[in-house]
Amino acid sequence: MSVERVLWEEDATGLAGLVQKGELSPQELVDAAIARAEATRPDINAIAEPLYDAARARARTVDRKLPLAGVPFALKDLGIGLKGVPIHGGSRIPAFTADYNSVMVERHLAAGLIPIATSTSPEHGLRLMTESAAFGITRNPWNTGHTTGGSSGGAAALVAAGVVPAAHASDGGGSIRVPSACCGLVGLKTSRGRVPLTPLTSESWFGMVVDHAVARSVRDSARLLDLTHGPDPLSPYGAPAPKGSFAAAAARDPGKLRLAVYRKSPLGLPISAETLRALDTAIALAREGGHTVEEIDLPYIGRDFMADFCKTVTSAVAGTIRAEALRVGRGVLGDVERATRVLARFGDIIPAGELYEILQRLNATSRRLIAETAPYDAVLMPIIAHPPLACGAMDPKGADELIENLLDKLHLARLLRIKSFLGQLMDKSLWFTHWPAIQNVTGQPSIALPVHVTEAGLPLGIQAAGRPGDEETLLSLAAQMEKISGWQKRRAPLKVPS
Structure with a gap:
């Protein structure tokens, strides 16, 4: 052999x-x-x-x-x-x-x-x-x-x-x-x-x-x-x-x-x-x-929980972009992909007090989930909602691509402060997972x-x-x-x- x-x-x-x-x-x-x-x-x-x-x-x-x-x-x-x-x-x-x-x-x-x-x-x-x-x-x-x-x-x-x-x-x-x-x-x-x-x-x-x-x-x-x-x-x-x-x-x-x-x-x-x-x-x-x-059932693990998670990620992305700019010695938003820029700009406008509130809310939900599932040795659940997607299947197309372009070029990340708008972006990002x-x-x-x-x-x-x-x-x-x-x-x- x-x-x-x-x-x-x-x-x-x-x-x-x-x-x-x-x-x-x-x-x-x-x-x-x-x-x-x-x-x-x-x-x-x-x-x-x-x-x-x-x-x-x-x-x-x-x-x-x-x-x-x-x-x-x-x-x-x-x-x-x-x-x-x-x-x-x-x-x-x-x-x-x-x-x-x-x-x-x-x-x-x-x-x-x-x-x-x-x-x-x-x-x-x-x-x-x-x-x-x-x-x-x-x-x-x-x-x-x-x-x-x-x-x-x-x-x-x-x-x-x-x-x-x-x-x-x-x-x-x-x-x-x-x-x-x-x-x-x-x-x-x-x-x-x-x-x-x-x-x-x-x-x-x-x-x-x-x-x-x-x-x-x-x-x-x-x-x-x-x-x-x-x-x-x-x-x-x-x-x-x-x-x-x-x-x-x-x-x-x-x-x-x-x-x-x-x-x-x-x-x-x-x-x-x-x-x-x-x-x-x-x-x-x-x-x-x-x-x-x-x-x-885990009724408290819902859209609000996932939106809070997404906001923490955008805050982390904003911080990463700032740290990379310091490391490189210049702005780096022009180096990153369009979607990354949009997330970083949104993360930059989430107030520190709101971020702290989000983290406290996520921690409280975590404590509840851990306590309520403690009687079980493990919880089985899916990972992906669909079989492995075709390559490129999650690239924005048509109206989605137009919206992402507008968010980027016109610096309209503030629109993501609107719950329904953020929800749409979240669904497009996480519909597979x-x-x-x-x-x-x-x-x-x-x-x-x-x-x-x-x-x-x-x-x-x-x-x-x-x-x-x-x-x-x-x-x-x-x-x-x-x-x-x-x-x-x-x-x-x-x-x-x-």
């Missing part, structure tokens, strides 16, 4: 085992990953910066006794410091090049992982489709006419295409879970404070952004979390310490759990029959595992489960959201469902190696 075929078939844990037994060398794995990256690059367009020379050099010296020694990996082109490597954030703003590694990168390297590339992201992670003026369209290895989701779409594409078995990803409004749902992967959005973002930043989007990974298997997600979690002196948040290792949690039977299912749209927007079918598949797998499942932001606001962990493939052959995952700090139960449940379903063996049909 060729090394490329082994890379395509195995997860990170399996590849590391082969390296540690001497059956494969890190150099062979890295060379195979680079060859596959280049072979699939024209099809999926998932690489922002190739790191091939550095990867080959690291492969020659990596300690083969390390937990994930020699395993090829990718780092997201957003919100991370990788010494000497330009990070673009999916934008045409001049790239940021750190003279240090983020804490998480240091932990990746200490585990033996070998970054071969940075993966594409939409501009500043703002879209849940990975398409940008700077890098173009990143495409789904299951069907290159369709989206990978976003904002960790490049990471998901590289994993689904068999270039790397797992990749760094981040999630501020579904950006780990949406690409996982679109690409047939496991994607764990961790609890707030589980993994530090330092020293690049202390927090992002008022604590709503977390970092972890997209992976082929539950055991890889658990193992990566074991190797990267833990406090850092510069972090403002800290998640509760796990009772044991996350890998041990993924390896054990979860016992009989009490699960809930929430199937309504918090936006009151249509949900496809395929999404509900995927949710029912997850429910059936859970019941086959011996768990009880109860339908629940109604649910994921809930857990970013509450800080809860949530794991994307690749339970379903549509009749058209596209993955469609759902999520299980857990109690704050309780990734262990989610990983145990997910591993059981993975075993029952056999989803870990599914592979995208793109350039299957012989």
Whole structure:
């Protein structure tokens, strides 16, 4: 069997085992990953910066006794410091090049992982489709006419295409879970404070952004979390310490759990029959595992909640644009995409007192949700309301494009202060992804489960959201469902190696 075929078939844990037994060398794995990256690059367009020379050099010296020694990996082109490597954030703003590694990168390297590339992201992670003026369209290895989701779409594409078995990803409004749902992967959005973002930043989007990974298997997600979690002196948040290792949690039977299912749209927007079918598949797998499942409603998670979330994001975007202007030494609104400009201008006119009020309101709703769902070990709910969209499907067209142009050129962001106008923009931005932001606001962990493939052959995952700090139960449940379903063996049909 060729090394490329082994890379395509195995997860990170399996590849590391082969390296540690001497059956494969890190150099062979890295060379195979680079060859596959280049072979699939024209099809999926998932690489922002190739790191091939550095990867080959690291492969020659990596300690083969390390937990994930020699395993090829990718780092997201957003919100991370990788010494000497330009990070673009999916934008045409001049790239940021750190003279240090983020804490998480240091932990990746200490585990033996070998970054071969940075993966594409939409501009500043703002879209849940990975398409940008700077890098173009990143495409789904299951069907290159369709989206990978976003904002960790490049990471998901590289994993689904068999270039790397797992990749760094981040999630501020579904950006780990949406690409996982679109690409047939496991994607764990961790609890707030589980993994530090330092020293690049202390927090992002008022604590709503977390970092972890997209992976082929539950055991890889658990193992990566074991190797990267833990406090850092510069972090403002800290998640509760796990009772044991996350890998041990993924390896054990979860016992009989009490699960809930929430199937309504918090936006009151249509949900496809395929999404509900995927949710029912997850429910059936859970019941086959011996768990009880109860339908629940969350009436206070509605349009006002989602509008408050959107306003916090626009405020964060406005702050980011200001910080980038200071870094570059000039205004950067001309460098960014039209939609980013509109959001930044709106964020700039939200008064500080109103923003504080919004955050307090979101925190109060979070406390209520956490308290009311505490009796359940996890809550199953959708991630995407429709199967993976065609590339370009969320670009504004016709009247929508005209309105966005007017908002931009005439500096009419103040119109978004009108509730109905903001609601229309929110619906156009989130009609594909109604649910994921809930857990970013509450800080809860949530794991994307690749339970379903549509009749058209596209993955469609759902999520299980857990109690704050309780990734262990989610990983145990997910591993059981993975075993029952056999989803870990599914592979995208793109350039299957012989």
